[in-house]
Amino acid sequence: MIALQDVxxxxxxxxxxxxAVAPTTLDIGNGQSFGLIGSSGAGKSTLLRLINRLExxxxxxxxxxxxxxxxxxxxxxxxxxxxxxxxxxxxxxxANRTVLxxxxxxxxxxxxxxxxxxxxxxxxxxxxxxxxxxxxxPAQLSGGQKQRVAIARAIAPKPSALLCDEPTSALDPQTTxxxxxxxxxxxxxxxxxxxxVTHSMDVVRKLCDAVxxxxxxxxxxxIDLRDRPAVATSNLARRLLESAAAPAAPxxxxxxxx
Amino acid sequence: xxxxLISLLPELWTxxxxxxxxxxxxxxxxxxxxxxxxxxxxxxxRGQLWERPRLHFVLNAAVNLVRSFPxxxxxxxxxxLTRIVAGTTIGPLAAAVPLSAAAIxxxxxxxxxxxxxxxxxxxEAAQAMGATPLQLxxxxxxxEAAPTLASSLTVLAVSFISYSAAAGIVGGGGIGDLxxxxxxxxxxxxxxxxxxxxxxVIVQSVQAAGNLLSRRLDHR
Numbered sequence: 001m002i003a004l005q006d007v008x009x010x011x012x013x014x015x016x017x018x019x020a021v022a023p024t025t026l027d028i029g030n031g032q033s034f035g036l037i038g039s040s041g042a043g044k045s046t047l048l049r050l051i052n053r054l055e056x057x058x059x060x061x062x063x064x065x066x067x068x069x070x071x072x073x074x075x076x077x078x079x080x081x082x083x084x085x086x087x088x089x090x091x092x093x094x095a096n097r098t099v100l101x102x103x104x105x106x107x108x109x110x111x112x113x114x115x116x117x118x119x120x121x122x123x124x125x126x127x128x129x130x131x132x133x134x135x136x137x138p139a140q141l142s143g144g145q146k147q148r149v150a151i152a153r154a155i156a157p158k159p160s161a162l163l164c165d166e167p168t169s170a171l172d173p174q175t176t177x178x179x180x181x182x183x184x185x186x187x188x189x190x191x192x193x194x195x196x197v198t199h200s201m202d203v204v205r206k207l208c209d210a211v212x213x214x215x216x217x218x219x220x221x222x223i224d225l226r227d228r229p230a231v232a233t234s235n236l237a238r239r240l241l242e243s244a245a246a247p248a249a250p251x252x253x254x255x256x257x258x
Numbered sequence: 259x260x261x262x263l264i265s266l267l268p269e270l271w272t273x274x275x276x277x278x279x280x281x282x283x284x285x286x287x288x289x290x291x292x293x294x295x296x297x298x299x300x301x302x303x304r305g306q307l308w309e310r311p312r313l314h315f316v317l318n319a320a321v322n323l324v325r326s327f328p329x330x331x332x333x334x335x336x337x338x339l340t341r342i343v344a345g346t347t348i349g350p351l352a353a354a355v356p357l358s359a360a361a362i363x364x365x366x367x368x369x370x371x372x373x374x375x376x377x378x379x380x381x382e383a384a385q386a387m388g389a390t391p392l393q394l395x396x397x398x399x400x401x402e403a404a405p406t407l408a409s410s411l412t413v414l415a416v417s418f419i420s421y422s423a424a425a426g427i428v429g430g431g432g433i434g435d436l437x438x439x440x441x442x443x444x445x446x447x448x449x450x451x452x453x454x455x456x457x458x459v460i461v462q463s464v465q466a467a468g469n470l471l472s473r474r475l476d477h478r
Contacts, residue, residue: 052386078388085387092383095478096401106387109397137477157387 001193002028002051002161007060007070009046020046022217023060028210030160033187033194035208037201043217044197048163051195052084053077065160082110085154085192087183089166091146093138093153099125100134103153110157124152128182144175148182155186161193162186168203180206262446269436270453276350276431280357280422281415287358288365288414295321295362296369297395303370307381307391321363329421332356333428340428353422353430361418368410372403405476412468416461433457 006023021043028034036044049055051062053069062069069080093102100121107117125131128148138146147167154162164183168176184207187194196207204211204225213221213234221234295317301307302314327335333356340347340355376399384398400407423434433453441450 054382054386078390081386081388086383088379088383090377090379092377092379094380094398094402096404096475097477105384105397109384109387109389109393139478153387163386 001030001065002026002195003061003063004047004051005061005063007047007050007057007062009043009050009055010058019217021050024219026212026219026222028161028193028195031187031191031193032210033184033196033208035204035211036195036197036214037199037204037211038214039199042214044214045165047214047219048165048195048197051163052081052086054086082106082157083159083161085157085159085162087147087150087154087162087164087167089169091138091143091150091170093146093150095138097137098134099130099136099138099141099149102138102149103156106153106157120156121152124156125149127155127186128152142175143171144178147171147175147179151179151182151186155190155192159192161195164194164196166197166199168200169198176202183207262440262449263452266436266440266449269440270433270456273431273433273436273453274456276435277419277422277433279350280354280425280430280432281418283351283354284357284361284418284422285411285415288361289411292362292365293369295366297373297399299366299370300373300399301395307394321366324359324363325367327360329356329360330424330427332360333424337428348429350425350430350432353425353428353432356428357418357421357425360421361414364417365410365414368414369403369407372406372410373399375406376402405472405478408468408472408475412465412472415464415468419457419461419464433460 004024004026006025007021008019008023009021011018011020024047036047038044046055050057051064051069053062057070060070064080064084067080069077072080094105097105100118103121103124104114104117107120108114112120122131122134125134128151130145130148130152133141133145133149138149141149147170151162151167162183167183168179171179180203183194183196186192187207194207196203198204209226210222210224212219213223298308299314299317299321302310302317304311304314324332333353336356336359337347339359340352343355344352346352380402381394381398384394389398420434422430422432423438425432426435426438433456437450437453437457440446441453
């Protein structure tokens, strides 16, 4: 459903071209939970942001449900973006709107009536177990709760996919669990496709059924994690293993030994 | 109460009214024209949504230009404009023209700085949700910056209570002018003291109201 075809991004900084994402082709299936992993600066966040054109691609195409996102004008792009929810590392909630108003926000801008938006928002808050905090402001919530509100907001317009940019990197291990559980339920129960950028093997292991590994702007490997034993050919696994915390290791130890 | 003060009471009421008129016009002009100008200044800036370096440069220079003028000089320089806009060059309505001219770029700068504090991540999130530029301005920039905008408006109001005293030069009247004419030039110290006391009360009240509003709007 999300197809990247030779999509690339080159930044121009102080007179030099810097390749953030080399021409990349990837297919992410409907309902899949797909991970993008790599060390910082590998281009994984840029690649994710090319999907909803928060970054304009330098070349190539992005197809979402068969629609060429890269060819859309501003108005059509805004409509297409409603089918692609996004979750950020820093939550990016509106501080002066209540939890409920944050979740109604995407519905409001899509022109839904106040009552319909409110009903749907409460439904989504219920899904992330935060319906009782609807009238609080984001500042009154913990980091994990804020991220769950952000997830509720992202799923409110019933998107077919969620783009998650380091969704747990600002959280401690315990709250990370709760956020990953929430994402997993959204993937399993609602059938929403997940594309998650992370540098943590823990997150990949818990959340993803396939992962692409990025290095210096290239996808150097794609691993299907449902296959056992999973097959990895590059030595990235070892490197990631070293960077990941010890409890995160088992899956990749398994991979690294192949 | 001294003879001076009692005989001055009617004048005092008129002066208060004149100050009110001047401030109401100048602040309205600042909000209606300076507010959008500030938003445009922000949006056309480097790395922003409508990055337009040349337009930004021109607007920025224009704002700085007007803000460079000492107010009394601006008052005199703008006499021809005042004649066109207000039809006269004396009285509170006439004084409101240069006051507005000074208030517009002043507030524009304050607004630009306020919305610059809105987290870029929140702006980006709204874009990712498919917000139109207008929705982004109204529902994100202005809503998120609301407490700072309220403080900015308070700063503007307090500054212009003081600026309006200079309006006496073109016969604008107002409470500050009264203090200068009677209290300072005629050495009626009691008049000067009472008018200054009134100004203190006004400024304190405006500031307190502004602080309260800002706190009400702030949920960060």
